[in-house]
Amino acid sequence: MINYGKQSIDQDDISAVVETLKSDWLTQGPKVEEFENCLADYCNVKYAIAVSNGTAALHLANLALGVTKKTKVVTTPITFLATANSVVYAGGDPIFSDISNKTFTLDPAKLEEQIKNDQSIRGIINVHLGGNTSNIEEINKIADKYNLWVIEDSCHALGGTWKDKNGILRKVGDCSFSDIATFSFHPVKQITTGEGGAITTNNREIYERLITLRTHGMIKDSSLINNNEGGWYYEMQELGYNYRITDFQAALGIEQLKKSDKWQKMRRHIVSVYDQEFDFLDQITPQNHPDQNLNFSYHLYIIQCEKRLELYNYLKENKINTQVHYIPIHQQPYYKNKFGYEVGDFPNAESYYEKALSLPLYPTLTEVEQERIISIIREFYEKN
Ligand SMILES: Cc1ncc(COP(=O)(O)O)c(C=O)c1O
Structure with a gap:
C-alpha cells in the first residue's frame, strides 16, 4: 500500500x-x-x-x-x-x-x-x-x-x-x-x-x-x-x-x-514530476506552485480532479491511499450548530472540496511508485 x-x-x-x-x-x-x-x-x-x-x-x-x-x-x-x-x-x-x-x-x-x-x-x-x-x-x-x-x-x-x-x-x-x-x-x-x-x-x-x-x-x-x-x-x-x-x-x-532540507529537495522533485505529468491531463489541476517560490516546503500534493470519489476508490483498489485535505470546517455539524454556518457561505471552499484530493508525497516515494500512481490515474481517465 x-x-x-x-x-x-x-x-x-x-x-x-x-x-x-x-x-x-x-x-x-x-x-x-x-x-x-x-x-x-x-x-x-x-x-x-x-x-x-x-x-x-x-x-x-x-x-x-x-x-x-x-x-x-x-x-x-x-x-x-x-x-x-x-x-x-x-x-x-x-x-x-x-x-x-x-x-x-x-x-x-x-x-x-x-x-x-x-x-x-x-x-x-x-x-x-x-x-x-x-x-x-x-x-x-x-x-x-x-x-x-x-x-x-x-x-x-x-x-x-x-x-x-x-x-x-x-x-x-x-x-x-x-x-x-x-x-x-x-x-x-x-x-x-x-x-x-x-x-x-x-x-x-x-x-x-x-x-x-x-x-x-x-x-x-x-x-x-x-x-x-x-x-x-x-x-x-x-x-x-x-x-x-x-x-x-x-x-x-x-x-x-538535520535531514529536513534534504527531504524537502526530494519532495520538490516529486512535486515537479507530478506537475509536468498533469500539465497534459485536462481532468487534473494541481495547487498553484508559483515559479518564484520554488523553495516551498511541500507537505501535500493537492489536486482538483474530475470524478473525485471514483478516482479515490480506483486508486485504493490499486493499493494507493489518497486523502482529502480538507472538508470545509464551516460544514462540520459542530460549527453549523454552534456558529450558524450554512452551505453556500464560502463557495470557493465548497467547490474546492468537491474536487480535492491529495496524492502520495513523501521523501522516500520511489520513482517507480510515482510512475505507478501516475499511470493508474491516466488509466482511470482513459476508462472514465
Ligand atoms: C494545518 C494544521 N494545523 C494544525 C494541526 C494540528 O497538529 P497536531 O496534529 O500536531 O496537533 C495540523 C495537523 O494535522 C494541521 O494540518
Whole structure:
C-alpha cells in the first residue's frame, strides 16, 4: 500500500531516542532546550518553544495573543479542525473567509473585504496549506492596516523559504510578517517527533507567556511572584496547561531536523514530476506552485480532479491511499450548530472540496511508485 504521507526514521533517529531513554531525563529536560535552539536557528527566529503537538501550539498562540471569550479570529475553512478548534478552546469565535481557487489558501482580497465589514475581528490565522506560503506579505499588510495580529499556522510548511517583495530571502517561521508561527511534528509532516509541535516568535513577552502557559501557568522567577517562601515556591497567576513534549521526542526532533532540507529537495522533485505529468491531463489541476517560490516546503500534493470519489476508490483498489485535505470546517455539524454556518457561505471552499484530493508525497516515494500512481490515474481517465 502506498499512503499519501509517511515518516522517515533511520538508525541515527533510533540511537538518539535510545540514548535519551538511558539518560536521567525523560520528560522536559536538556534535549527539549537543544531542540528549541536548533529550531530557532533553522527558522531564523529569536525564540522557539516545543510543545506536545501542533494543536497545543495553536491553543497557546491564541492565548498568548489575548484570545478570550468571544474574541473574533478569522481563518480559512480549508484547514485541519485544529486551527479553528484552537480559537474555540481559548473561548473565541472562529470566523471564516473564503479561499483563492488557485492557491487554496486565504484570498487576501476577500479577507480584506470581510475585515472591513467587521471591525470586531482581532486576529488572523493564516494557514500555509500544503506548504503554500504565497500570501504571507499580503495578509500581513491587511493585518497592519486594521491593527490585527497574525498567527501563521505553518504546520504544513516547516523549512520553506520564499523571497519577499524586496528580494530578501525569508524562512517559514521567521515571523518577519507575523506575530507567531506554529508547527506540527505529526508523522506525516516534514519532520516528526511522533506527536509534537512548536511555536516560534520574535517577541520576548509572548515567549515568556508561552513558557508559563505550557506548564500550568507556573511562575518561579522571584522577580515575577508576589511571595517567595523558599526554593520550592511557585505561583500560578493564570490558568495554564500541561503541553510539554518529552526529552526523547525532542532527541528525535533534533535528528530529524538535520535531514529536513534534504527531504524537502526530494519532495520538490516529486512535486515537479507530478506537475509536468498533469500539465497534459485536462481532468487534473494541481495547487498553484508559483515559479518564484520554488523553495516551498511541500507537505501535500493537492489536486482538483474530475470524478473525485471514483478516482479515490480506483486508486485504493490499486493499493494507493489518497486523502482529502480538507472538508470545509464551516460544514462540520459542530460549527453549523454552534456558529450558524450554512452551505453556500464560502463557495470557493465548497467547490474546492468537491474536487480535492491529495496524492502520495513523501521523501522516500520511489520513482517507480510515482510512475505507478501516475499511470493508474491516466488509466482511470482513459476508462472514465
Ligand atoms: C494545518 C494544521 N494545523 C494544525 C494541526 C494540528 O497538529 P497536531 O496534529 O500536531 O496537533 C495540523 C495537523 O494535522 C494541521 O494540518
